[in-house]
Amino acid sequence: MSDTADQTAIDSRNSAFWSELCGTQFAKSLGVTDDSPASLKKFDDWYFAFYPYLFVHIPFEDMRDKDVLEIGLGYGTVSQRLAEAGARYQGLDIAPGPVAMANHRLKQAGLEGRAQVGSILQAPFADASFDYVVAIGCLHHTGDLYKAIEECRRILRPGSKLIFMVYYAYSYRRFYQARTETLRYLMRETFGHRGVVGLSAQAERAAYDANQAGEGAPHTDWISIRSLRKFCRGFASFSGQTENIDNGQPFEQSPPRRELLKTWIPRWFGLDLYATATK
Incomplete structure (x- = not known):
């Protein structure tokens, strides 16, 4: 199978998988059963409380009257906040479900x-269409992380910023669940390799992203x-x-997540890698 055919297959699987909105299971646990303003606010309040550091990495207040592209829309929480901040907002997602939710939110x-x-x-x-590109938790699912970053660079104006999150190759979870692969990656990097951990078992992918059927995302990269x-x-x-950090393995018996977030672990071995690249 050619690289083009491989990528087409990944794109097709991603479109189907991510049409189920990322966060659906959490929404159900909160009692969110519709897309009314009250229900979406309940989800958004939970979301920003669960990821409080988003306000550190995404400078919403600086985006007023700026051209902002968001990639990977999920439940549309960040989409709405960007638009509310006064950004000239555009969104892009490979799946129709998140696109419909984002457009519904904006209209509503x-x-x-x-x-x-x-x-x-x-x-x-x-080329040079945007002042910011925001991509939280999606570029590592595309099947070609480097090309995704390069496309973001192409559509940014000089001096503008790509703000994104990808999964960290040396997180505590990777050492716990995929120790051999993680140590192999560390050895390769020690000798100069630069790239992603791209091949993984479905259980490894499902530990980060799973749909309601328990299936892991079609493709996931981890990177240092x-x-x-x-x-x-x-x-x-x-x-x-x-x-x-969360209360999954090996922290099931640890203090609540809000306390774990205050420890040194997220800063050294956190699950997610937040990055800002300025063109």
């Missing part, structure tokens, strides 16, 4: 902006800060910081 709240179906690997935008910096070498500057 009387906000400007539009989301569309498409792949960041072939971004349907001209060193390798991600290399992937962003076309940008003028790059910075990265790990975040996030």
